[in-house]
Amino acid sequence: MEQNDIKEQESLQETNTQEQKQEYQKEESANQDNLVSDDTKITLAEEKEDYGISDKKSINVTIVSIISIVVIIAIIASIPYIYNPEPKISTGLVKINAPHPTSEKAKEYVYNNIEFMRKDDFWYADLKTGNTVYSTEFYYGPREIENIQTAGENGNVFGTAFQNEKLYVTFDPNESKYARSENNESTMKYVALAVGQIDTHFIKTFKKEIIAACTNEESPACFSRPIITCENSTDTAVIFVREAAKPKITFAGNCTIIEGREWDLIKAAENLVMRAYAIIG
Numbered sequence: 001m002e003q004n005d006i007k008e009q010e011s012l013q014e015t016n017t018q019e020q021k022q023e024y025q026k027e028e029s030a031n032q033d034n035l036v037s038d039d040t041k042i043t044l045a046e047e048k049e050d051y052g053i054s055d056k057k058s059i060n061v062t063i064v065s066i067i068s069i070v071v072i073i074a075i076i077a078s079i080p081y082i083y084n085p086e087p088k089i090s091t092g093l094v095k096i097n098a099p100h101p102t103s104e105k106a107k108e109y110v111y112n113n114i115e116f117m118r119k120d121d122f123w124y125a126d127l128k129t130g131n132t133v134y135s136t137e138f139y140y141g142p143r144e145i146e147n148i149q150t151a152g153e154n155g156n157v158f159g160t161a162f163q164n165e166k167l168y169v170t171f172d173p174n175e176s177k178y179a180r181s182e183n184n185e186s187t188m189k190y191v192a193l194a195v196g197q198i199d200t201h202f203i204k205t206f207k208k209e210i211i212a213a214c215t216n217e218e219s220p221a222c223f224s225r226p227i228i229t230c231e232n233s234t235d236t237a238v239i240f241v242r243e244a245a246k247p248k249i250t251f252a253g254n255c256t257i258i259e260g261r262e263w264d265l266i267k268a269a270e271n272l273v274m275r276a277y278a279i280i281g
Contacts, residue, residue: 100263104144111142112279127205127277134205136277138270139197146280148271152251162237162254167208169195170228171241173219178243179261187243190262194241194269198258201273215240230255241269
């Protein structure tokens with residue numbers, strides 16, 4: 001009996017010891033969590049100070065800006081993986097859930113010996129290159145965008161630099177430089193649309209290796225991207241997409257500048273693409 005009592009006491013002591021250890025570990029874990037939370041708060045405060053964020057509204061604007069920039073870069077990076085070489089290839093279209101303004105009443109017409117057909121507010125045309133037929137998609141038909149202003153010494157989209165396989169597409173990531181729409185949204189999303197239209201055609205049809213770039217590092221999303229401008233690119237082909245009051249295409253040596261605001265920017269981008277196809281010349 002005495003031996004059994006001794007064993008029961010030892011077992012009870014061992015159980016109490018394990019329970020004490022567990023309680024101690026819980027307390028230590030809670031303390032570590034508190035330390036991590038404090039560090040996190042300090043880090044967030046430092047980041048807010050670094051980027052000039054002083055209130056919740058500013059934080060929201062910054063987050064939206066970063067998301068927009070990430071979307072633009074993601075569009076450039078993802079298109080090569082969508083490409084599937086088949087006898088008939090659809091170039092696809094980066095679409096936005098908003099109606100785009102148009103003055104065109106026709107549902108179909110022939111332009112430069114190419115038939116364009118309108119369906120669900122988008123324009124389609126089959127273009128043949130070699131043995132491959134490309135089913136191309138556009139927001140606008142050529143008649144609506146043929147008179148986009150052009151400037152510069154090189155009216156040919158594919159100058160010497162554009163014969164290279166690599167093509168940099170760059171933009172300004174500073175969201176504060178962009179205008180605001182009627183519902184107070186940043187017009188940066190139209191840069192994403194323009195970039196998407198340029199990239200999908202140049203990659204699928206012209207087999208270019210598109211590299212996403214930024215003109216500066218004013219956004220964290222561009223910290224790991226090449227910093228490319230028309231000034232610092234001397235032997236590489238560059239397309240610079242930027243916002244401006246009026247639509248325009250400027251050919252400056254190896255750099256082509258596409259500019260406009262909102263849907264006018266899309267018109268300028270599609271004008272460039274149609275020039276590459278020799279639809280508009």
